[in-house]
Amino acid sequence: MSPARPPEGAHSGVQQHEGTPMTSALIEIRGAGKTFGGVRAVDDVNLQLYPGEVVAVLGHNGAGKSTLMKMLAGAHPMDTGELLVDGKPARITSPSESQALGIETIYQTLALADNLDAVANLFLGRELVTRFGLIDDDSMEQAARQTFHRLNPNFTNIRVPVRALSGGQRQVVAISRALYFKARVLIMDEPCAALGPEETRMVHELVRRLKADGVGIFLITHDMPDVFGLSDRLSVMKNGKVVGTYRTADLTEDEVLAMIIGGKPVTRVEQRPAP
């Protein structure tokens, strides 16, 4: 199977004028809801993501941000609400459907099979096969070497089980999936939580590079330097609902923290559902 490639021209005409979106959103979530045994984990959430922007999604543990992202990733199908991808209605009921739409997810747990090597993990679930349908290990190793090299030239022990790798190398493997399969939408769940300063810098660089390529990124994080260093807009969630969506530059760190804790929208500046 060849990697899902974005259709031609998917990234063209992002923004004609500053602040006025001329194209449809990459992702538009309308009135999304999800209930787990009577608990409304996600409740009437509206959110948009445009090409080339980073939207930070913030909130306490249990605020619903991970559930919302898992809806997009196909791990938890939506109960209610609508999803538009490139302005067209889409349904995501499995991780494969999400991947087919160009959505890649980097989980906080990294979703790696510890007993397999880095090459196998990069292609896990989407192995390259020969024309007889057999696993094409050589092609995968070759492609993997190139992809890993782009992220970390020193990462060469790619044929040992990933349990033997360092935290940063494991992160490289997980990120490589997004890179190799040419994500158009990238969901990053706490990407820097377990990383040292060197690896954090790598992740930041990567986010900027993908952004410049027109990839839309949802960044789930607790880390304020990540939010203010990387995101264009931010959305704060509490108890499954969106408190407010703002341009990151319009807010101060204290205001963001106050929204996370208090759940009251900031009124000093206007909300920005779209950039």
Place this chain on the structure above:
Amino acid sequence: MNSKLQISALDLRLTLMAVVLATMAIVFHLVTGNFLSPENLYNIAQQTAVNGIVVTAITLIIVARQIDLSVGSVLGCVGVLVAFLMYSKGWHWVPASLAGMGLALAIALYQGWLTAVVGVPSFVVTLGGMMSFRGAAFLVADGKTQPVTDPVFLALGGGIDGSIGPLFSWVLGVALTALIVWSGMARRARKVKHGFPLRPLAFDIALMVGTSALVLAFVATMNAYRLGDKPDAQGVPIPVLIWAVVVMVVSFIVRRTRFGRYVFAIGGNPEAALLVGIPVRRVTIKLFLLLGALTTLASVVAVARLNAGTNSLGTNMELYVIAAAVIGGVALSGGSGTILGSVLGALMIQFLESGMLLMDVSIGYRMVIIGQVLIVAVVFDVVYRRFSGERLT
């Protein structure tokens, strides 16, 4: 732990097992004087085949964090059905065996569905299956032994006419040797072409020469055994041939198919497998189907060996095959195990059985000892994994 050990971890483990196996053989031979005789080795190979066929699939089941306690009962049930259709219904052995295969696959589908879709732990599903299908084995022929006489069918079980003779044995042995050398060289050539790091040439050559020598030595041993007053030597027994083919096919599945890779991925991290889009349910059901198919094969060989289908066929077999898989290095926590290990594990149990039998050790002591060997294997496994950094606690 350093990465060199990690790379060679499985190889090191298999090497250790091979050394233990060789040591056992030598010790038994010194004590009994005839353990390494062609006759005894011929019998060991033939006796291990039935369990060995099932162990390959059980290994994968355990790798995927499942278990199957019902294999012995299913083997019995299928065996009685095949024999019943031939003896009481007058069927030819081919449709009878296919009917047995149908039954085994239906059972596999049922148990696989309960495990993968409904979500009942396979331990419980197959514990129930172990009792039910043992009962079903009784019901098929009302508890009556079903003798089989078709000479072609009986040859599948080995015995006097159940081997392929010296000429074919040599042909096969040489062909397998050629395959080993060719695939080893092709592998190196591919790595050179892509510029991947190579293993030391001496290591690859040693591996090729070693395995080839083993194959040829095995063929020579089988060809040195003459049964009764037959003019020709026996050669490789057909059950062993079937087992060898199963081992090669299953190894191929593990290495070269998505299914094989997914089995290991699911065993390594079931949540991750789901998140990356692996069809975990489908793979689990397929895995049970594979086990069902191989159980049928083993069942046919077992019935042919006994010349009859009885409702006690395969009793306690689940314990032996799981023990063999564990001794062969499969981790009950999932995600790790090899098909070659399963072969060595099955052989080790048979070596112990045979060696102690030759030493006139009574059945009671044999069971005590084999049980404790299983414990030793698991203790070794825990210590080994801690040492190699695979387990942190």
